[in-house]
Amino acid sequence: MNVALKRVHERESTLSDVVSKYPDVPRLIILKIDVQRRGVHYTRRALDGLDPAVHQLRSAIWCSRDGIYTDTNVPESLLLRDGTSIVVESVSTDKEPYLVDLVDGRPALIDGDEVIEFVEFWEKPRYYDLVTSSGIPMKDVISARPQRLSILLSTVCHFGKNSCLYCEIHNNNKTKGRPVRPKLRMEDVSEVVREALREEGRFCTFCITGGSILKGQEVFDREVDLYIELLQAIGEHFGSRKFPSQLVASAYSEKQLRRLYDTTGLMSYTCDLEVLDPEKFRWICPGKAEAVGGYEVWKQRVIRAVDIFGRGNVSSGIVGGVELATPYGFTTEEEALEATLAEAESLARHGVPAFFVVWVPRPNSPFRDQKSPSLDYYVRLTRGLERIKAAYGITTDFDDYRRCGNHPDTDLSRIR
Numbered sequence: 001m002n003v004a005l006k007r008v009h010e011r012e013s014t015l016s017d018v019v020s021k022y023p024d025v026p027r028l029i030i031l032k033i034d035v036q037r038r039g040v041h042y043t044r045r046a047l048d049g050l051d052p053a054v055h056q057l058r059s060a061i062w063c064s065r066d067g068i069y070t071d072t073n074v075p076e077s078l079l080l081r082d083g084t085s086i087v088v089e090s091v092s093t094d095k096e097p098y099l100v101d102l103v104d105g106r107p108a109l110i111d112g113d114e115v116i117e118f119v120e121f122w123e124k125p126r127y128y129d130l131v132t133s134s135g136i137p138m139k140d141v142i143s144a145r146p147q148r149l150s151i152l153l154s155t156v157c158h159f160g161k162n163s164c165l166y167c168e169i170h171n172n173n174k175t176k177g178r179p180v181r182p183k184l185r186m187e188d189v190s191e192v193v194r195e196a197l198r199e200e201g202r203f204c205t206f207c208i209t210g211g212s213i214l215k216g217q218e219v220f221d222r223e224v225d226l227y228i229e230l231l232q233a234i235g236e237h238f239g240s241r242k243f244p245s246q247l248v249a250s251a252y253s254e255k256q257l258r259r260l261y262d263t264t265g266l267m268s269y270t271c272d273l274e275v276l277d278p279e280k281f282r283w284i285c286p287g288k289a290e291a292v293g294g295y296e297v298w299k300q301r302v303i304r305a306v307d308i309f310g311r312g313n314v315s316s317g318i319v320g321g322v323e324l325a326t327p328y329g330f331t332t333e334e335e336a337l338e339a340t341l342a343e344a345e346s347l348a349r350h351g352v353p354a355f356f357v358v359w360v361p362r363p364n365s366p367f368r369d370q371k372s373p374s375l376d377y378y379v380r381l382t383r384g385l386e387r388i389k390a391a392y393g394i395t396t397d398f399d400d401y402r403r404c405g406n407h408p409d410t411d412l413s414r415i416r
């Protein structure tokens with residue numbers, strides 16, 4: 001069987017086939033993966049069921065998987081009945097997504113004629129209706145997931161033409177006429193944090209990220225400076241030295257990490273290796289590979305961070321499935337899984353868990369015409385990564401189903 005045919009064949013397993021094959025993985029987690037992989041399409045009836053006074057709608061600032069910026073009349077994302085988040089975007093019907101329709105007046109995921117599961121739309125936080133004293137909608141300063149506040153430091157990445165091949169930040173920034181978020185001002189951040197924290201019981205952490213900033217005496221010095229400023233603005237609202245927080249950022253030197261840890265309330269650090277293979281990293285993430293001397297340096301910097309932030313407070317994210325991109329990715333799912341898990345284990349030996357997001361080819365990225373691997377592959381990746389974390393006794397509490405909700409393998413950690 002040639003490789004192309006084999007991949008098509010592997011993709012043919014249905015949700016129920018995969019659910020039966022892996023009884024140790026909860027059906028709702030497998031469903032979440034499949035919904036993320038295929039995307040959703042909201043019927044008119046489902047959209048009519050949205051209540052903008054209650055539900056969180058998409059922001060015009062972010063491009064959707066349809067390549068559309070302005071369709072803000074769609075839900076931000078979905079929740080399953082066990083509280084599992086599905087961070088997912090709408091796609092056009094020709095991509096064969098799950099439909100979200102109203103069944104007996106309730107939103108439900110539909111595949112073909114089958115009602116798969118009832119879902120809920122995310123509820124909007126109270127601060128989403130407010131505007132900062134400088135006149136910016138608060139939801140454009142800090143976005144929300146059901147239990148966390150997310151802050152994007154910058155909407156540019158200095159890798160430019162050397163951007164990661166699955167990422168669309170560079171092309172998005174070249175798109176004329178798109179809505180642009182005003183530059184982030186620390187006064188605005190502080191004001192929104194104060195307001196968001198007034199909603200008792202809603203938020204349990206902050207996630208801070210942004211594109212890579214290469215400037216500075218040492219590469220990334222400027223990026224570190226800006227994150228310190230941002231973290232200090234948040235820290236003003238806490239009486240404790242540290243506050244629940246995750247920074248997803250570039251691979252810093254020990255000196256930079258120490259500065260970050262000593263001068264802010266930051267509790268955890270994530271540095272994404274994106275694809276767990278040196279050669280594929282060089283191909284898929286050329287900017288990252290060049291910035292600090294390649295995959296091994298990037299990896300060693302993540303590992304060194306454990307000495308500063310402590311075991312259980314450092315991790316590395318991967319774009320699960322991108323290792324199978326053509327033409328230079330792994331040619332079979334077996335080979336990709338084996339290599340990825342072996343490298344994840346090598347990180348775990350040093351106390352660094354790897355976790356993944358489901359790769360969905362973005363419309364504005366160089367990988368736009370590629371396809372994600374099979375559902376079966378993702379379930380095996382989920383089990384494999386979680387088993388490694390369990391075997392090495394590593395927790396990912398700072399990025400789990402409550403705080404982030406985007407990683408199927410950390411969803412699985414809750415039943416460990």
Ligand code: SF4
Nearest residue numbers: 157163164167211212
């Ligand atoms: S580092 Fe890669 S994934 Fe991150 S913003 Fe830059 S190009 Fe995109």
